[in-house]
Amino acid sequence: MRPWGIVLVVAVAAATCAETAPAATPVAVFNFQMKSDTSDWKWLEKDLSDRITTDFTRVRGVTVVARDEMQIMAQALHWVPELATTDAKAAGTIKAQLKIDTIVTGVYSVEGDRIHLTGQIIDVSTRKEVARKEIEGPAQDVLELQRQLSAELLSVLVEKPAAGILASLPVWTRSLPATKALYEGMDLCDQGRYAEAWLKFRQAETRGRHCGYCG
Numbered sequence: 001m002r003p004w005g006i007v008l009v010v011a012v013a014a015a016t017c018a019e020t021a022p023a024a025t026p027v028a029v030f031n032f033q034m035k036s037d038t039s040d041w042k043w044l045e046k047d048l049s050d051r052i053t054t055d056f057t058r059v060r061g062v063t064v065v066a067r068d069e070m071q072i073m074a075q076a077l078h079w080v081p082e083l084a085t086t087d088a089k090a091a092g093t094i095k096a097q098l099k100i101d102t103i104v105t106g107v108y109s110v111e112g113d114r115i116h117l118t119g120q121i122i123d124v125s126t127r128k129e130v131a132r133k134e135i136e137g138p139a140q141d142v143l144e145l146q147r148q149l150s151a152e153l154l155s156v157l158v159e160k161p162a163a164g165i166l167a168s169l170p171v172w173t174r175s176l177p178a179t180k181a182l183y184e185g186m187d188l189c190d191q192g193r194y195a196e197a198w199l200k201f202r203q204a205e206t207r208g209r210h211c212g213y214c215g
Helices: 003-020 044-056 067-077 088-098 139-158 162-168 176-190 194-209
Strands: 025-029 062-064 102-111 114-123 128-138
Touching (some): 025 044, 025 067, 025 139, 044 067, 044 139, 102 139, 114 139
Parallel strands (some): 025 102
Antiparallel strands (some): 102 114, 114 128
16 A cells, blocks of 8 residues: 555544544533531532542543632532522523533531532533432541542443542542641632631641641
């Protein structure tokens, strides 16, 4: 085969692959909502959203709206998860402005030393729940439980086994105190309380250095 023939075959093959490759699902991961009377765990509302968003970016087949865009929208709508299924106007605004088909959100509750996480996948156009995943375990293990929830949700979106996805997700930190301080700071920052946020970020840095393992 002449060189130009090889180039033509490669070009045709590439075009065919491009045509048959599945399009990535556009997703926004909105803040979760705490359902228990446990104010010390309020920081987890944004932590779950951020960490699930980060995990989603590691897997092909999903494109995720950036945190800043989501938070601006969440503040404007006074976000609570039920808006995704009960408020047609809110769902329409989200779809139009964020250009997404799917919302991931959820709730959680803490009882004693146990925590229960519920993640929802919602079709924005129909406002119907596509899937629901629930993870429960010791509250002190919430960072690992969150990874498991990410894997379960991703398994629905990309149609792959959750166990394989979980094995591919990185462990960013094992320090719960550092994570708590970080997301308390993020919440203060979102409120424009930058000096207070800076102090929390310093706490997160200090606690992270002494966590024994941070990766």
